[in-house]
Amino acid sequence: MGFIHRRTSKQTGKVKTLLGLALSHLAIARRPRLARKSISRGDVHQLLALGHVDRALHRAEHVIEEDNMLEAFNIIELYCNRLIEHTKQLDKPYECDDDIQEAASGIMFAAGWCGDLPELLFARTILANKFGGDFAMMAKEGNGSVDPVLVWKLSGNKRNMELKKKVVKEIANEYNIHVDFSELQEMVDHEQDGSNNVHHHELSHETIYQIDMDESSASDSGHSSLRNGNSCDISNSDGSNNGNTKQKVTPSVRTRR
Structure with a gap:
């Protein structure tokens, strides 16, 4: 029994290390996405100034994509910090409160969508061993304890016309352009x-x-x-x-x- 306890603690320590690396890479991954978002917003502005509303709507997809990923990064960062702070609870996964389960399932779901953060894939394997196959399967599909907001930010439809209109209108208002x-x-x-x-x-x-x-x-x-x-x-x-x-x-x- 003591051997099992030591093994579990070792896995928990490994998860903590992996999540720490993910936090470091988050800061790096944000920079190019912030740049691409800024460029895309500038493109939308120029297209609106030229009267090409249809092309501005198309370009808005890129703004939405980068913005969604940046917001997903914020949620992932919150989950990583939460699990690092309460790693001891992972030694008893079935006694974890809702916040820890939400963080664990969120990390497991995000692992399949964030190529910028490869550490999450390894963390997902360990968390799946701890929380069980059913929990892991639901998390990978974006169900169970996974926050619907995170699911939308990572896998939602970037081509939603109403959402694109909203983005175009926001940029148009920023530059006093009538659309x-x-x-x-x-x-x-x-x-x-x-x-x-x-x-x-x-x-x-x-x-x-x-x-x-x-x-x-x-x-x-x-x-x-x-x-x-x-x-x-x-x-x-x-x-x-x-x-x-x-x-x-x-x-x-x-x-x-």
């Missing part, structure tokens, strides 16, 4: 009416975004692009077209200034 998302939707409605002769009174934000993504991938410059197949009608001076047929040109979705 009208209805103009973007009206342009899409107009194109749908012209190309399909079908009146779509309302399109979801997700549909608008998908159309913009299809168009954006067709051009490296991104400021104006046409769908594939935008050939013009070539006619001879006598009015004939040598068998060439007109091909429909569908304008890309862009916000006009």
Whole structure:
């Protein structure tokens, strides 16, 4: 029995060391993400200043991604400190209070999403041995004691249109730029009416975004692009077209200034 106790204490000490290393790497991992977030916010500002609301919405995804990871880092840092401070409780995992279980499950979930913090993978293995297979499985899936906020920050949908709009509006307000998302939707409605002769009174934000993504991938410059197949009608001076047929040109979705 004494041997088991010494072994468990050794594992607990190893977890403490691993979490300490993770804390050190957190400070390093934050720097490039803070830089990328700042650059992405600047890009959104410039695109809004040029009137490219659709492209600003796309760029907002990068702002959301970096911001979510930075906030996840804050939660992970809190959990690491909590477990380090109360490592003795890990020797009796089934007697741990809710805060310790939340921290342990949060670390186990985050380990699968944070390549910047490889120590968490080793810590997860030890914690899984301590808390058991069922606890570990639920934690890895983001269930059980895992904080839903952490789950969202690490695995949530970065392309959520309402969230992107919120970010764009915040940046626009910061620089006193007026943003009208209805103009973007009206342009899409107009194109749908012209190309399909079908009146779509309302399109979801997700549909608008998908159309913009299809168009954006067709051009490296991104400021104006046409769908594939935008050939013009070539006619001879006598009015004939040598068998060439007109091909429909569908304008890309862009916000006009």
